[in-house]
Amino acid sequence: MSARLLKPRHAGPRDGWRLPASELERLLVELLNDTLSDPSFGPRSLGAGDADALQTARSRLLDRVAAVRANEACAFDLIERVDLARGTIRMRLSAGAYAAITGCREQEIVADALVIHAPFTDRKRGVETKLYLGAPLPEHDHTLIRNIVTARRWLDDLTTGMSFAAIAAREGTSKRRVKDLVDLAMLSPRLLDRIAAGERPDGLATDALIKQGFPARWSEQERQFLRS
Known part of the structure; x- marks a missing residue:
């Protein structure tokens, strides 16, 4: 100070x-x-x-x-x-x-x-x-939102039988990138609601989620990111 x-x-x-x-x-x-x-x-x-x-x-x-x-x-x-x-x-x-x-x-x-x-x-x-x-206006993380949408689409592709390699070839990216990004489709509905409302909790950004990972269970995700 x-x-x-x-x-x-x-x-x-x-x-x-x-x-x-x-x-x-x-x-x-x-x-x-x-x-x-x-x-x-x-x-x-x-x-x-x-x-x-x-x-x-x-x-x-x-x-x-x-x-x-x-x-x-x-x-x-x-x-x-x-x-x-x-x-x-x-x-x-x-x-x-x-x-x-x-x-x-x-x-x-x-x-x-x-x-x-x-x-x-x-x-x-x-x-x-x-x-x-006061309360600031919502600030949307458009990169994270776009990546979640992409991840959910790729997850749908995987469930219909496409491979990581096939998705990567279609998208012009690496198989590693597909594997990293598709995990974002597993975020809990409560976290998705906060992101969509422009109230993204601390630490909930694409790079941090990929590098540090996050729990598979929705309840554990929410304990980690929704501390308040």
Whole structure:
């Protein structure tokens, strides 16, 4: 994690998980900008201020959003604390920094409004972890889907008596490739449903399945890949 987001903590058991600093900072910037851009945030955070003061605050908040978009470092003096749990992020803004930005007095700020809660999702992309606010749109692994369709077709060919060599010759590929790929036809219906929905579990990719293999029993496949 970036040093600018770290604060000294008392020593204790380590029960966290690794998240890439650049992705976490990007997520915080996105959440901050979404919050400051929300027209209701000024009135919620400043209580019953007069119309002119609220309009001034709104204008200054939008100026800060523009500044953060130009230079993300402008976000972090406003963020006082961040707490993460699986699937949830809690960000607390600094009342002093917020008062300076909006031009209001710190005692006028509604403290609870400066605590922002949001869901987030982490997804593996190869060796990288990507973070998304809320639930990300489904992302289909078209290569895996295409290979499963091919595998099921080849399995049908095998059950009608064609040999691996004959299928390989027809497809212009190697017999080894046919043998490797046809195993994908044995994936469980639950895994196939997840893949088709764009919710592919970690480790469920063509290369990984071929190189590492997977259990023949559907129940064991699901224990391996559907840990949650």
